Amino acid sequence: MCGIIGYVGKKAASPILLEGLRRLEYRGYDSAGVAVLDKANLAVRKKLGKIDEGIARLLKADPVAGNLGIAHTRWATHGAPSDKNSHPHLDASGKIAVVHNGVIENYDLLKQKLIQAGHKFKSDTDTEILAHLIGDYYEKRLAKSWWDERPREPKATNGSGSPGASPHQPPKGDTLTQAVCDALREVIGTYGLAVICADFPHTIVGARRGSPLTIGIGKDENFLTSDANAIVAHTKKVVYLNDYDVATVTPEGFEVFNLGADTANVQISNLEFSQEDAARGKHAHFMLKEIYEQPQTVLNALRGRLDFEGATAKFGGLNMTAAELRGIDRIVIAASGTSWHAALVGEYLIEELAQLPVEVEFAHEFCYRNCPLDKNTVLLVLSQSGETADTLAALREARRRGHRALAIVNVVGSTIARESDGGIYMHAGPEIGVASTKAFVSTITILTLLAVHLGRMRHLSAKRALDVLRGLEALPKQIEKILTQNHLLKKLAKKYAKADDFFFLGRGYTFPIALEGALKLKEISYIHAEGYSAAEMKHGPIALIDDKTPTVFLVPQDAMYDKTMANLAMIRARKGPIIALASEGDKAIRKVANDVIYLPATLDLLNPILASVPLQLFAYHIAVARRCDVDKPRNLAKSVTVE
Numbered sequence: 001m002c003g004i005i006g007y008v009g010k011k012a013a014s015p016i017l018l019e020g021l022r023r024l025e026y027r028g029y030d031s032a033g034v035a036v037l038d039k040a041n042l043a044v045r046k047k048l049g050k051i052d053e054g055i056a057r058l059l060k061a062d063p064v065a066g067n068l069g070i071a072h073t074r075w076a077t078h079g080a081p082s083d084k085n086s087h088p089h090l091d092a093s094g095k096i097a098v099v100h101n102g103v104i105e106n107y108d109l110l111k112q113k114l115i116q117a118g119h120k121f122k123s124d125t126d127t128e129i130l131a132h133l134i135g136d137y138y139e140k141r142l143a144k145s146w147w148d149e150r151p152r153e154p155k156a157t158n159g160s161g162s163p164g165a166s167p168h169q170p171p172k173g174d175t176l177t178q179a180v181c182d183a184l185r186e187v188i189g190t191y192g193l194a195v196i197c198a199d200f201p202h203t204i205v206g207a208r209r210g211s212p213l214t215i216g217i218g219k220d221e222n223f224l225t226s227d228a229n230a231i232v233a234h235t236k237k238v239v240y241l242n243d244y245d246v247a248t249v250t251p252e253g254f255e256v257f258n259l260g261a262d263t264a265n266v267q268i269s270n271l272e273f274s275q276e277d278a279a280r281g282k283h284a285h286f287m288l289k290e291i292y293e294q295p296q297t298v299l300n301a302l303r304g305r306l307d308f309e310g311a312t313a314k315f316g317g318l319n320m321t322a323a324e325l326r327g328i329d330r331i332v333i334a335a336s337g338t339s340w341h342a343a344l345v346g347e348y349l350i351e352e353l354a355q356l357p358v359e360v361e362f363a364h365e366f367c368y369r370n371c372p373l374d375k376n377t378v379l380l381v382l383s384q385s386g387e388t389a390d391t392l393a394a395l396r397e398a399r400r401r402g403h404r405a406l407a408i409v410n411v412v413g414s415t416i417a418r419e420s421d422g423g424i425y426m427h428a429g430p431e432i433g434v435a436s437t438k439a440f441v442s443t444i445t446i447l448t449l450l451a452v453h454l455g456r457m458r459h460l461s462a463k464r465a466l467d468v469l470r471g472l473e474a475l476p477k478q479i480e481k482i483l484t485q486n487h488l489l490k491k492l493a494k495k496y497a498k499a500d501d502f503f504f505l506g507r508g509y510t511f512p513i514a515l516e517g518a519l520k521l522k523e524i525s526y527i528h529a530e531g532y533s534a535a536e537m538k539h540g541p542i543a544l545i546d547d548k549t550p551t552v553f554l555v556p557q558d559a560m561y562d563k564t565m566a567n568l569a570m571i572r573a574r575k576g577p578i579i580a581l582a583s584e585g586d587k588a589i590r591k592v593a594n595d596v597i598y599l600p601a602t603l604d605l606l607n608p609i610l611a612s613v614p615l616q617l618f619a620y621h622i623a624v625a626r627r628c629d630v631d632k633p634r635n636l637a638k639s640v641t642v643e
């Protein structure tokens with residue numbers, strides 16, 4: 001949700017920032033802008049619209065020079081998408097430029113205070129308030145320091161963090177960093193922040209609270225970004241900042257201190273993915289690439305975790321002993337959006353295989369409704385990005401209440417990964433398409449493994465566990481087979497692309513997949529789609545069925561087959577067109593469905609994984625047929641880092 005990149009070094013900043021913005025665009029694409037410093041000359045360019053039509057054109061027509069700069073791609077929170085509301089924003093003097101992700105909650109109060117002091121604002125954003133506040137403190141610091149020492153630019157050390165001159169304080173004399181800290185002490189809300197000042201031609205100041213920020217360590221150059229994708233072409237050495245960290249970044253190094261602690265916890269990590277992993281390759285869209293990666297990403301999720309000898313699954317990072325795992329009485333799974341749908345599948349899996357009670361919560365509801373948690377309840381959060389604000393808040397709430405919180409996460413080093421007590425990585429590689437696909441399937445794959453692991457500590461027989469493990473092992477090949485039906489799904493998509501409404505129905509294990517199929521279609525094609533339990537349909541929603549409302553029926557030959565077929569007949573009787581996802585060899589379905597997509601035979605509990613893939617392709621091709629921007633759907637952004 002919004003993207004930040006900053007560069008300081010010897011190279012021209014503008015092309016690096018522009019390329020970084022392109023890589024960050026999936027984070028927000030309402031508008032974008034850059035601020036570049038050439039000695040004391042601060043140049044700002046910003047423009048409404050996507051990168052290539054907006055800021056890239058502007059920079060071509062009106063270039064900026066300099067070896068230091070910050071840039072931002074926006075997903076609007078305060079103030080409509082427009083040129084004036086785009087970042088960077090300047091302070092009153094025009095010397096300080098700020099880019100910001102997050103929300104300043106007390107911005108109105110701060111704004112009134114600044115207006116009384118004579119400040120005038122050009123935009124409707126909370127970020128401009130912050131820029132003015134920093135500028136105000138900077139002027140005060142300057143006025144004070146004039147008598148004892150002139151403001152000087154910091155000489156940051158060679159890449160190691162330092163706690164600053166005294167606890168909670170930036171290095172003495174670093175006026176810009178100090179002014180940023182002064183301002184942040186007044187701020188309520190969340191921020192990932194990059195600040196530059198015309199008086200400091202070699203310094204970027206970054207700060208984080210609740211919105212990710214990472215330092216990229218180069219040779220004679222350094223970076224600051226909200227998302228490592230933006231800098232992986234330049235360096236693989238990074239430092240993930242923690243909440244309340246403030247960083248001063250120069251070409252020679254960086255210093256980090258923490259506003260709330262005596263020392264900052266600075267650890268250098270290596271990025272696990274390459275530039276190619278985060279590129280679209282031969283595919284027309286990232287979403288399509290990611291759908292096609294699934295045979296591999298499922299393999300990655302399974303790698304090293306299938307234990308045929310012990311008839312169980314094994315994990316390295318749960319950080320719980322067998323006795324502790326055995327002692328869990330109840331699991332609450334909290335997640336948002338697509339990950340919440342995966343959680344519903346997880347509930348069915350864990351309850352069936354481990355006979356452990358599971359409750360699924362929207363992450364935001366979990367945080368604020370004070371649900372009872374007894375002492376042996378564990379919270380499990382699911383998140384592709386590891387940065388979703390609602391999910392992070394749920395994790396923190398559970399931990400605050402003294403509960404253990406585990407996580408299934410894709411992005412290595414993300415905040416949720418770092419703050420959880422233990423967890424399991426998906427190893428699915430960067431997911432850039434705003435509509436989540438491969439991460440959903442990886443999450444369910446891992447939940448199946450986890451259910452086996454917990455089940456084998458309870459009543460699950462070795463035989464049943466081995467069946468599941470073998471079923472899991474067969475998935476990559478089966479997904480490959482489903483992908484060969486792409487042409488058929490494309491044809492179907494063309495046939496149904498003009499529909500205004502859709503239903504997606506399933507029962508048992510495929511009920512959550514019906515919800516997910518509907519969400520995929522809504523997100524990228526803007527068609528109204530409802531996911532329902534096929535059984536629930538008759539209790540009301542069936543009133544909406546007519547000959548123009550297609551239903552995608554998930555009807556594999558599982559334990560619910562006969563009952564789902566009866567539900568299907570009800571739709572048929574009302575002339576609703578039916579697209580069925582059925583098991584290979586099911587001939588009967590042809591007689592009642594208008595169109596059929598076949599799924600390879602598997603265990604009932606693995607149907608969610610296989611059924612997801614054709615639904616992803618179906619949504620994808622409908623969106624393409626309707627000429628929608630698949631990777632940048634309107635109003636959305638990857639990773640929602642505001643509550």
Ligand code: AGP
Pocket residue numbers: 336337338339382383384385386387388391434435436437523638639640
């Ligand atoms: C998925 O297609 C969505 N764009 C969205 O619902 C997403 O799954 C949700 O915001 C949660 O994201 P996370 O998995 O990164 O936490």
